[in-house]
Amino acid sequence: MRVTGTVQGVGFRPFVYRLASELGLTGWVLNDERGVAIEAEGAPDAVAALLARVAREAPPLARVEDVAAEEVEPRGDATFEIVASDTSGEAATPVAADCATCEACLAELRDPADRRYRYPFVNCTDCGPRFTIVTGVPYDRARTTMAGFEMCDACRAEYEDPADRRFHAEPNACPACGPRVRLLDADGSESVSEASGAAEGLPPDAVGAAAAALLGGAIVAVKGLGGYHLACRADDEEAVARLRSRKHREEKPFALMVAGLEQARELAEIGPAEEELLSGPRGQIVLARRRAGAALAAAVAPGRRELGLLLPYSPLHHLLAGDCGVPLVLTSGNVSEEPIAYRDEDALRRLAPIANLFLVHDRPIRTRTDDSVVRAIELGGAAAPLPLRRSRGYVPESAPLPLAAARPLLACGAELKSTFCLAKDGRAWVGHHIGDLESFETLRSFHEGIDHLQHLFAVAPELVVHDLHPDYLSTAYALKREGVETVAVQHHHAHLASCLAEHGETGPALGAIFDGTGYGIDGTVWGGELLAGDLRGFERAGSLLPVAMPGGAAAIREPWRMACAWVAAVDATGGESPPAALVDRVGGRAWRNCRELIATGTGSPATTSMGRLFDAVGALCAAAARVSYEGQAAVELEALADRAETGRYELDLVEEAGAPLRLDPRPVLGEILADLGAGVAPALVSARFHAAVAHATAEACATLASRRDLGTVVLSGGVFQNALLLERTAALLSGAGLRTLVPRLLPPNDGGISYGQAAIAAARCWEGLAKPPC
Numbered sequence: 001m002r003v004t005g006t007v008q009g010v011g012f013r014p015f016v017y018r019l020a021s022e023l024g025l026t027g028w029v030l031n032d033e034r035g036v037a038i039e040a041e042g043a044p045d046a047v048a049a050l051l052a053r054v055a056r057e058a059p060p061l062a063r064v065e066d067v068a069a070e071e072v073e074p075r076g077d078a079t080f081e082i083v084a085s086d087t088s089g090e091a092a093t094p095v096a097a098d099c100a101t102c103e104a105c106l107a108e109l110r111d112p113a114d115r116r117y118r119y120p121f122v123n124c125t126d127c128g129p130r131f132t133i134v135t136g137v138p139y140d141r142a143r144t145t146m147a148g149f150e151m152c153d154a155c156r157a158e159y160e161d162p163a164d165r166r167f168h169a170e171p172n173a174c175p176a177c178g179p180r181v182r183l184l185d186a187d188g189s190e191s192v193s194e195a196s197g198a199a200e201g202l203p204p205d206a207v208g209a210a211a212a213a214l215l216g217g218a219i220v221a222v223k224g225l226g227g228y229h230l231a232c233r234a235d236d237e238e239a240v241a242r243l244r245s246r247k248h249r250e251e252k253p254f255a256l257m258v259a260g261l262e263q264a265r266e267l268a269e270i271g272p273a274e275e276e277l278l279s280g281p282r283g284q285i286v287l288a289r290r291r292a293g294a295a296l297a298a299a300v301a302p303g304r305r306e307l308g309l310l311l312p313y314s315p316l317h318h319l320l321a322g323d324c325g326v327p328l329v330l331t332s333g334n335v336s337e338e339p340i341a342y343r344d345e346d347a348l349r350r351l352a353p354i355a356n357l358f359l360v361h362d363r364p365i366r367t368r369t370d371d372s373v374v375r376a377i378e379l380g381g382a383a384a385p386l387p388l389r390r391s392r393g394y395v396p397e398s399a400p401l402p403l404a405a406a407r408p409l410l411a412c413g414a415e416l417k418s419t420f421c422l423a424k425d426g427r428a429w430v431g432h433h434i435g436d437l438e439s440f441e442t443l444r445s446f447h448e449g450i451d452h453l454q455h456l457f458a459v460a461p462e463l464v465v466h467d468l469h470p471d472y473l474s475t476a477y478a479l480k481r482e483g484v485e486t487v488a489v490q491h492h493h494a495h496l497a498s499c500l501a502e503h504g505e506t507g508p509a510l511g512a513i514f515d516g517t518g519y520g521i522d523g524t525v526w527g528g529e530l531l532a533g534d535l536r537g538f539e540r541a542g543s544l545l546p547v548a549m550p551g552g553a554a555a556i557r558e559p560w561r562m563a564c565a566w567v568a569a570v571d572a573t574g575g576e577s578p579p580a581a582l583v584d585r586v587g588g589r590a591w592r593n594c595r596e597l598i599a600t601g602t603g604s605p606a607t608t609s610m611g612r613l614f615d616a617v618g619a620l621c622a623a624a625a626r627v628s629y630e631g632q633a634a635v636e637l638e639a640l641a642d643r644a645e646t647g648r649y650e651l652d653l654v655e656e657a658g659a660p661l662r663l664d665p666r667p668v669l670g671e672i673l674a675d676l677g678a679g680v681a682p683a684l685v686s687a688r689f690h691a692a693v694a695h696a697t698a699e700a701c702a703t704l705a706s707r708r709d710l711g712t713v714v715l716s717g718g719v720f721q722n723a724l725l726l727e728r729t730a731a732l733l734s735g736a737g738l739r740t741l742v743p744r745l746l747p748p749n750d751g752g753i754s755y756g757q758a759a760i761a762a763a764r765c766w767e768g769l770a771k772p773p774c
């Protein structure tokens with residue numbers, strides 16, 4: 001039998017060994033460059049049972065893609081054995097993603113009689129760090145950041161026993177031989193007494209002392225699997241406010257770590273979908289609807305209907321959450337806008353002005369890997385996960401390519417929420433979340449990440465794919481690579497391709513691709529696009545009506561400018577005047593200056609961005625002038641919407657011969673201005689606006705699809721992180737008899753761009769067209 005997929009470094013061989021032994025089979029199992037090979041001999045029904053169960057009962061970290069079997073001559077082996085690896089070739093998937101602590105390890109962690117009682121680094125082949133500690137290939141202890149820790153006799157015996165849960169668990173460790181946790185003062189000295197926890201009735205160790213400090217209102221930097229976090233009590237108004245001001249993070253919500261599902265339910269509505277996402281092995285942040293009266297500081301998630309919740313994902317976090325007994329803020333260890341700290345010296349230096357104490361350890365983090373974020377949405381009456389950030393717990397799992405890459409390639413992604421993607425043959429590996437490619441530090445981790453993954457997966461790119469935008473740092477990087485051919489891909493085409501490819505499809509399809517901004521093939525700013533296309537190319541079948549983006553990028557931070565632009569567009573058709581509340585907030589002079597920019601076109605490029613339209617309506621509804629992070633007004637607009645409202649506004653669909661279809665929202669803006677002027681609740685206005693966009697999108701897609709004889713519609717782009725919009729639009733499309741694809745593996749936002757670029761480049765070289773006309 002040949003088993004392929006993520007089957008190495010996940011306890012697959014001992015699992016096969018145990019299963020074969022239980023079934024009374026003889027033979028062998030080994031790892032080779034293609035995955036796992038098994039030869040089994042015995043009664044036919046026992047062999048059949050092995051074949052049936054090997055995928056079904058695979059260990060939790062394994063991702064079995066295929067099991068192939070053929071009959072061979074019996075050899076008469078007396079035993080079943082694990083044979084040494086054949087390391088002549090390179091492994092297809094050499095290392096798994098980091099995995100949340102398993103139940104068996106948790107039981108040991110909590111058992112006072114166990115030798116790993118309260119040991120913050122307990123792990124086994126079913127759980128623990130993987131990608132964040134791997135330094136090279138093949139994956140073994142010498143090529144992880146555990147290389148410096150020599151196993152004691154007891155750990156070594158487990159590691160070498162095929163029947164043991166820790167057989168070849170590379171990060172295996174115990175208190176006698178493994179990493180240690182320490183609690184440091186902000187100046188890096190170990191003056192903190194570990195007994196201080198005991199004074200509060202907590203365990204007399206570093207974690208107990210950290211918990212005592214947290215309960216007393218301290219901010220503690222905690223070294224996790226993929227980087228440092230900052231923690232404080234989530235119900236302590238003063239501590240949360242202090243953390244916000246020291247991090248210079250004005251309004252972006254903080255994630256919360258709860259000790260378990262019970263605590264999660266006290267804060268938020270946890271349905272079966274949220275429960276599964278929270279308690280699964282990926283250890284990710286799950287957005288869930290906040291409960292009225294949840295005992296939390298107001299500053300945790302201002303203006304949000306949802307909370308980002310996380311269960312403890314490492315033994316250290318389990319101990320800390322258990323000792324504290326209250327929900328903790330657990331947010332990235334950085335000053336706003338910077339990447340999360342992960343190297344000890346750097347963390348101590350950068351976080352010392354923020355944290356009172358540091359809970360650190362001596363197992364290095366090889367690759368900074370942020371928390372992944374997901375929300376559950378409802379599609380076709382069933383819950384589905386919508387990934388918002390794909391990083392720790394997912395990377396470096398591969399994603400399939402529907403058309404194999406004939407030449408190894410690297411796709412460099414976009415600029416915000418940057419990721420990169422390597423591809424070879426039928427597989428693509430999307431790297432960890434890098435962040436916004438705007439600083440030296442993120443650019444450095446982009447370069448380093450590419451080098452590291454090229455090495456791990458033995459991919460030497462011959463093709464390098466980049467966005468059409470000439471000013472992206474990722475584009476500059478691609479054009480500077482020597483000895484490669486480069487391919488440019490349009491931004492929204494990459495969004496369309498990403499969603500098609502993850503569903504194993506090549507198209508053609510009709511895509512409604514709504515996001516903030518992307519460089520169009522005509523050099524203008526796109527972002528509300530209806531594209532008809534496949535993996536190789538596309539046609540712009542429709543778009544949002546273009547308006548001015550007054551002041552260019554300034555309009556992203558100041559969504560009132562977009563409100564001004566849309567009000568101006570309505571005024572030009574004899575519509576309403578803006579609500580006095582927003583003009584008052586902004587100031588009459590600033591508003592008039594903005595109108596002047598729009599009238600003259602000075603520094604105000606035209607945009608078809610749907611994200612900016614949501615910003616404009618968000619600014620109008622909340623009378624908010626400025627935001628502290630991109631898309632905040634749009635996020636708050638969604639949170640505001642009254643789900644029970646059934647009324648809606650009406651967008652115009654305008655068609656002129658030879659021109660793309662236009663979604664014209666001016667009538668909607670006119671109604672919004674009139675309703676807000678008449679005192680209609682913003683919650684109703686928001687709901688009617690969402691419904692208007694959903695209906696117009698579905699109608700436009702149905703019209704354009706039927707004209708082209710397309711049966712499939714793709715919904716993607718960052719605007720579709722909005723669950724209300726996504727669910728409504730998908731339901732309307734399904735109602736119209738169209739198959740609707742939405743992102744499930746890769747985020748709808750720019751985190752999915754690199755994978756889409758890879759799918760497009762692979763499809764083009766498959767056709768022998770490395771550089772077709774766009």
Ligand SMILES: [Zn+2]
Pocket residue numbers: 101102103104105106122123124125126127128
């Ligand atoms: Zn375990």
Ligand SMILES: [Zn+2]
Pocket residue numbers: 151152153154155156173174175176177178
């Ligand atoms: Zn040990």
